[in-house]
Amino acid sequence: MLLQKLSYLTPKASQEEIDNILKLYGMASKHAIPTNFKEVDEEWMATRCLMRMYSPTYMWWSRIKLEDKKYDADMHFFGFYDGTGFAMYHDYNNKRMRYFSFAGCIHEFRQPTKEECDAHHDHPGRCYHVSICDKCGYWKSVDTSD
Numbered sequence: 001m002l003l004q005k006l007s008y009l010t011p012k013a014s015q016e017e018i019d020n021i022l023k024l025y026g027m028a029s030k031h032a033i034p035t036n037f038k039e040v041d042e043e044w045m046a047t048r049c050l051m052r053m054y055s056p057t058y059m060w061w062s063r064i065k066l067e068d069k070k071y072d073a074d075m076h077f078f079g080f081y082d083g084t085g086f087a088m089y090h091d092y093n094n095k096r097m098r099y100f101s102f103a104g105c106i107h108e109f110r111q112p113t114k115e116e117c118d119a120h121h122d123h124p125g126r127c128y129h130v131s132i133c134d135k136c137g138y139w140k141s142v143d144t145s146d
């Protein structure tokens with residue numbers, strides 16, 4: 001696995017940095033498949049993938065076993081800041097792309113309490129929305145104004 005951002009910005013990423021990234025995507029090791037890994041279609045890529053709005057935070061490459069392939073597949077992974085991501089497989093023999101999604105956490109968001117907002121120094125406003133995932137603690141804030 002190549003942690004491109006870390007290897008580019010910091011030539012020697014610490015084990016703690018690598019462990020945090022593995023935890024973010026729910027990976028037991030750097031050669032493991034991220035959790036909640038499943039094949040998606042082009043419609044999912046066009047409508048649900050965060051790539052519509054954000055650039056991936058991390059990119060890596062790994063060779064994994066797909067159930068319907070005789071040989072291991074060379075897969076490119078793109079992980080976002082919130083622990084979700086997608087992977088692309090160039091199916092050369094069938095002349096097509098295949099896409100997969102993954103998520104370190106299937107977030108369940110709720111509106112945080114005033115005390116939680118105080119602790120995060122982040123409060124909702126007119127077009128500013130904040131939410132928290134109780135499963136992983138991910139804090140999300142979105143400004144929907146123009």
Ligand SMILES: [Zn+2]
Nearest residue numbers: 105107133136
């Ligand atoms: Zn979560």
